[in-house]
Amino acid sequence: SAVISQKPSRDICQRGTSLTIQCQVDSQVTMMFWYRQQPGQSLTLIATANQGSEATYESGFVIDKFPISRPNLTFSTLTVSNMSPEDSSIYLCSVGSGNEKLFFGSGTQLSVL
Amino acid sequence: TQLLEQSPQFLSIQEGENLTVYCNSSSVFSSLQWYRQEPGEGPVLLVTVVTGGEVKKLKRLTFQFGDARKDSSLHITAAQTGDTGLYLCARDTGGFKTIFGAGTRLFVKA
Numbered sequence: 001s002a003v004i005s006q007k008p009s010r011d012i013c014q015r016g017t018s019l020t021i022q023c024q025v026d027s028q029v030t031m032m033f034w035y036r037q038q039p040g041q042s043l044t045l046i047a048t049a050n051q052g053s054e055a056t057y058e059s060g061f062v063i064d065k066f067p068i069s070r071p072n073l074t075f076s077t078l079t080v081s082n083m084s085p086e087d088s089s090i091y092l093c094s095v096g097s098g099n100e101k102l103f104f105g106s107g108t109q110l111s112v113l
Numbered sequence: 114t115q116l117l118e119q120s121p122q123f124l125s126i127q128e129g130e131n132l133t134v135y136c137n138s139s140s141v142f143s144s145l146q147w148y149r150q151e152p153g154e155g156p157v158l159l160v161t162v163v164t165g166g167e168v169k170k171l172k173r174l175t176f177q178f179g180d181a182r183k184d185s186s187l188h189i190t191a192a193q194t195g196d197t198g199l200y201l202c203a204r205d206t207g208g209f210k211t212i213f214g215a216g217t218r219l220f221v222k223a
Contacts (some may be wrong), residue, residue, distance in 0.1 A: 004155075031209045042201060043156070043213045092155050096209035101146075104155025 002027055006093050006105030013083055013112050020079045021108045023093030028073035031096030034066070037107070038089045046091075049076040083112045117202050117214035125220045129191055134217040136202030137184045145185050146211070147176055150199040156213075159187075192221045 003026040013019050023032070032049040047055040047068055055068035070076045080087050093105040118137045126132055136145065144163045148156035160169050162178035162185060169176045173196075175188040189196055202214045 033209070042215045045210060045212070048210070094155070101158050101161070102156075102203075102209070102211055104157070106153065107155050109153075 002029060002095050002097065002103045004093055004095060004103060004105035006108055008108055009106060010109035011111070013110065015084055015112060017083055018079055018081045019083065019110060020077050021091055021093070023076045023078070023105055025074045025095055029095040029097075030073070032070060032076050033094045033096070033102070034068060034076070034078045035092040035094060035104075036089045037092060043092065046078070049078075080110065083110075085112045088112045117204060117212065119200075119202055119214040119217050121217060122215065123218045123220075125222065126192055127222050128194055131188065131190050132192060132219070133186055133188045134200055134219070135184065135186050136214055138204075139183065141182045142204045143182070144205065145178060145182075146203045146205075147185070147187055148201040148203060148213075150201060150216075151197070156199075156201055189219075192219075194221045194223050197221050 005024045007022050011019055034046040035043045036046050037043050045058050046061045046066055047057040049055050049068050049070040051070045051073055065081055067079045088111050090107045090109050092107045094102045096102055120135050144161055146161045147159045149159055150156040160176045162176055165182045166180045167178045173190045177186045197220050199216045199218050201216045203211050205211050
């Protein structure tokens with residue numbers, strides 16, 4: 001198993017600003033992902049955070065809006081840029097383990113006014 | 114399609130009742146995961162089912178994988194208030210890219 005610390009746990013932000021979410025894992029992991037969970041919805045994969053190279057984004061998500069850093073095997077950040085109310089969601093960091101298991105952080109509850 | 118359809122979307126029951134939630138797809142998958150997400154937390158893996166017809170039990174939770182590996186069910190016996198949460202089925206589409214169903218929100222009343 002992996003212990004994932006994500007911060008901030010919640011934030012209220014103004015339209016047009018940016019927020020950086022941090023994800024720290026207690027062990028080195030190869031696969032690290034960022035998900036979005038819109039209010040009352042399921043989880044949607046934003047991107048795979050690749051160590052030492054650019055993140056791999058899913059359809060509908062772009063680097064300019066959601067820049068991701070992965071400086072080492074235990075840490076990643078996701079920035080939500082130029083926020084609008086439509087970005088209000090829970091953002092979740094997750095890591096992959098053997099047998100297709102995913103472990104998740106507690107999430108960041110973002111509200112954009 | 115690789116979409117996972119879950120039903121019901123919402124379920125509110127009394128403590129002690131039994132319930133079943135379903136996960137269906139039009140395509141065959143090699144394995145399927147069930148997660149539970151409590152408010153303010155990330156999803157937590159409950160079980161992975163792999164073999165068609167497989168049944169796994171986790172205390173009061175019984176998970177079944179359909180013979181054709183296109184569907185799965187989760188049955189909870191004698192529900193407790195602690196079972197309240199969002200139940201998600203999910204499948205790995207390759208390289209740990211996991212897609213999730215829309216989930217079943219369960220509320221168990223005392």
